[in-house]
Amino acid sequence: MSSNNTDNVVTPAFVKNFRKVTPYTPGEQPQRKVIKLNTNENPYGPAPGVEKVRNGIDIDVLRLYPELESASLSAAIAEYHGVPYEKVFAGVGSDDVLSMAFLTFFNSEKPIVFPDITYSFYPVWANVYKIPYREIPLKSDFTVDENDYFCENGGVVIANPNAPTSISMPLDKVEKIIRENRDVVVIIDEAYVDFGGETALGLVDKYQNLLVVRTFSKSRSMAGVRIGYAIGSEILIKALKDVKESVNSYTINTESIKMGIASIQDEDYFVEKVNQVVETRKWTASELEKLDFRVLDSSSNFLFASHAKMPAKDIFERLKEKDIFVRYFTKERIDNYLRITIGTGKEMELFIEALKSIIE
Ligand SMILES: *Cc1c(COP(=O)(O)O)cnc(C)c1O
Secondary structure (H helix, E strand, O other): OOOOOOOOOOOOHHHHHOOOOOOOOOOOOOOOOOEEOOOOOOOOOOOHHHHHHHHOOOHHHHHOOOOHHHHHHHHHHHHHHOOOHHHEEEEOHHHHHHHHHHHHHOOOOOOEEEEOOOOOHHHHHHHHOOOOEEEEOOOOOOOOOHHHHOOOOOEEEEEOOOOOOOOOOOHHHHHHHHHOOOOOOEEEEOOOHHHOOOOOHHHOOOOOOEEEEEEOOOOOOOOOOOOEEEEEOHHHHHHHHHHHHOOOOOOOOHHHHHHHHHHHOOHHHHHHHHHHHHHHHHHHHHHHHHOOEEEOOOOOOEEEEEEOOOOHHHHHHHHHHOOEEOEEOOOOOOOOOEEEEOOOHHHHHHHHHHHHHHOO
């Protein structure tokens, strides 16, 4: 420690003016080669066109600011989903999009509502933006009871399929929540929908209060590129853009915009890789059941599973000793579950073999 280090001696007076936050805890990113099944990344590479774009980038374009509104990528997303450009908002990963949506839409005195067990970033954004919130318990089978959301609130956030449970909610129930909450914005976070859930995109024309949020990180294998987007009514998208332009005008960089378009343009590769993950998920779930795990019904690229005898924490630690990383949460109600991202077929075979040696 250097001699002029004044940290931890006296708390400086300016600290009282800091925004106090407890940040989101992401999954570990070990820098050595391990079997990494802990952050729901896709085991396959991005579409081949993405690499071509990256290798062909003209260094001179980096001198210039990127396009406003990531316009060409937003247009490609609009075309892909068959919606007008004015209904698309693109951001630096869906975390950026969701964060902007919280800041833009949740300014009521009434609490926003979301499940007690869901993406753990929601309470973090609520806290950093000083948005009151109330967590609504999932049912004992970890499904959402839509009736719980027919209440006074300042907004609703639902991940569908949900994380870390992997369970999806039928679209008619999602629609009921949107319909019963027409005076507030309802965000449906569809980070995993390509792996099995029913999308709410078809309801965007019907409900002005609906914002559907998507990401390139999971099904498009581009977590490192950071692209996410929202689709919603023009009134929502315009408001989102106004707030975003008041924080940071240029968000997605030039290279990422081009890589995103290349991914969107390769539907065959996308479908093939998503199907491969779904097939591997089914195989892994049945192998886990043979080993006495209870596996929740997954519509995502991960499984949420609990062993009949051995505590999840012990399995998690024993796997880690073998350089196999899965996710374990200490949170009440789910502290006996493991969240297991679906890797390649080979990785999942090694994972199952390791479990066999761990579980007597
Ligand atoms: C992974 C994830 C996100 C964030 O993804 P980005 O990489 O920021 O696009 C958002 N919501 C849920 C439920 C997720 O699991």
